[in-house]
Amino acid sequence: MSDTILPASLRAPRSPIQFYFDFSSPYSYIASEWIEAVAARHGRTVQWHAVLLGVLFQTAELKPAVDYPLKRDYVLRDFERSAHFAGLPYRQPIVFPIATHQAARVFWYLNEQDPSKAVAWARAALRAYFTRGALLKDPEVLKALATDLGLDAQAVEAAWQDERWKLRLKQVNEAAVAAGVFGAPFFIVDGEPFWGNDRQVQIERWLNSGPFKRI
Amino acid sequence: MSDTILPASLRAPRSPIQFYFDFSSPYSYIASEWIEAVAARHGRTVQWHAVLLGVLFQTAELKPAVDYPLKRDYVLRDFERSAHFAGLPYRQPIVFPIATHQAARVFWYLNEQDPSKAVAWARAALRAYFTRGALLKDPEVLKALATDLGLDAQAVEAAWQDERWKLRLKQVNEAAVAAGVFGAPFFIVDGEPFWGNDRQVQIERWLNSGPFKRI
Numbered sequence: 001m002s003d004t005i006l007p008a009s010l011r012a013p014r015s016p017i018q019f020y021f022d023f024s025s026p027y028s029y030i031a032s033e034w035i036e037a038v039a040a041r042h043g044r045t046v047q048w049h050a051v052l053l054g055v056l057f058q059t060a061e062l063k064p065a066v067d068y069p070l071k072r073d074y075v076l077r078d079f080e081r082s083a084h085f086a087g088l089p090y091r092q093p094i095v096f097p098i099a100t101h102q103a104a105r106v107f108w109y110l111n112e113q114d115p116s117k118a119v120a121w122a123r124a125a126l127r128a129y130f131t132r133g134a135l136l137k138d139p140e141v142l143k144a145l146a147t148d149l150g151l152d153a154q155a156v157e158a159a160w161q162d163e164r165w166k167l168r169l170k171q172v173n174e175a176a177v178a179a180g181v182f183g184a185p186f187f188i189v190d191g192e193p194f195w196g197n198d199r200q201v202q203i204e205r206w207l208n209s210g211p212f213k214r215i
Numbered sequence: 216m217s218d219t220i221l222p223a224s225l226r227a228p229r230s231p232i233q234f235y236f237d238f239s240s241p242y243s244y245i246a247s248e249w250i251e252a253v254a255a256r257h258g259r260t261v262q263w264h265a266v267l268l269g270v271l272f273q274t275a276e277l278k279p280a281v282d283y284p285l286k287r288d289y290v291l292r293d294f295e296r297s298a299h300f301a302g303l304p305y306r307q308p309i310v311f312p313i314a315t316h317q318a319a320r321v322f323w324y325l326n327e328q329d330p331s332k333a334v335a336w337a338r339a340a341l342r343a344y345f346t347r348g349a350l351l352k353d354p355e356v357l358k359a360l361a362t363d364l365g366l367d368a369q370a371v372e373a374a375w376q377d378e379r380w381k382l383r384l385k386q387v388n389e390a391a392v393a394a395g396v397f398g399a400p401f402f403i404v405d406g407e408p409f410w411g412n413d414r415q416v417q418i419e420r421w422l423n424s425g426p427f428k429r430i
């Protein structure tokens with residue numbers, strides 16, 4: 001059954017792709033650059049969720065890869081290589097990882113106004129951190145980023161200090177854990193979980209033709 | 216400079232791909248099924264290294280993914296999905312993970328006679344464990360597997376009990392750690408490390424055209 005010859009009303013409804021990311025996650029940055037295009041090619045939208053990897057790791061009893069001997073050297077190399085493989089610029093931030101709760105609260109504050117504003121914030125912040133080391137935990141950096149995006153920097157600062165967005169981020173993290181999310185980037189497509197930027201090819205095939213055939 | 220129009224003597228020498236695997240690693244099983252074909256397409260050979268993931272994990276202070284809450288459910292799902300994605304049969308072994316030092320010692324014993332015999336052993340054992348749950352820690356299972364491959368089952372049993380192959384496996388693990396290997400499957404291509412079955416596409420592009428262009 002091809003959608004192209006069916007009227008919109010007869011097409012199967014397509015749920016949005018759930019995309020979980022952390023502002024300090026290199027692989028989230030890479031995924032943030034392809035997820036919208038991949039979704040669009042398959043008639044999907046994307047629901048972005050700014051989460052705190054630290055909270056997810058705590059729940060899942062995990063640690064960041066850079067905290068492990070041997071693995072650290074490898075992943076630092078792989079961050080950059082994987083970005084270049086995806087055709088993206090990358091510069092490993094000297095201060096890494098960083099606290100991202102302020103950037104994430106701003107995301108949820110903007111999301112309530114207009115999800116596309118929140119996505120623009122996410123993409124700009126991820127690019128700023130991973131291509132020019134803009135410290136997303138620094139209030140001045142966050143305010144400058146807001147101004148660049150045409151946002152009210154004072155309102156943005158007020159948002160990350162507001163109990164309302166602190167609570168919202170807490171709830172979002174709890175919901176992510178409840179959904180089985182333990183890392184970032186993390187994707188849920190029609191209930192199927194995919195973890196990691198390197199699941200892109202599986203996600204594309206899944207969107208194309210559904211569950212892989214059992215052999 | 217195209218190799219196809221150059222006499223063999225003028226072609227750049229191509230080092231073998233170093234491939235590290237563990238007999239109890241689902242992603243190693245998947246990789247073991249494509250690594251030879253990928254190498255051959257790029258005029259390379261593969262040097263297989265049976266290692267003990269437990270030893271590597273200990274050095275790198277890591278634990279198996281299935282030991283973590285949340286991650287466990289995901290990886291069990293991902294093992295099977297990734298195998299099907301690669302077009303391979305897969306059945307999650309009920310007893311998992313298992314001790315693989317005996318199978319690994321047999322690998323090194325055979326490797327000394329003829330590396331292709333060792334590779335045949337590795338592929339048969341990985342398939343047996345991950346498609347029909349053949350317990351590779353069980354002496355009877357290992358001997359039956361040896362017989363199926365036309366090997367002398369008594370000699371194979373003697374090999375895994377032999378101090379010589381115990382020591383060899385110990386040295387191989389130490390060498391792997393020294394080379395920065397902290398997981399399996401792990402690949403080293405001309406000095407460049409790649410970790411995980413999901414690095415297949417990066418490995419292929421690397422073999423094709425070398426380091427990815429910096430943006």
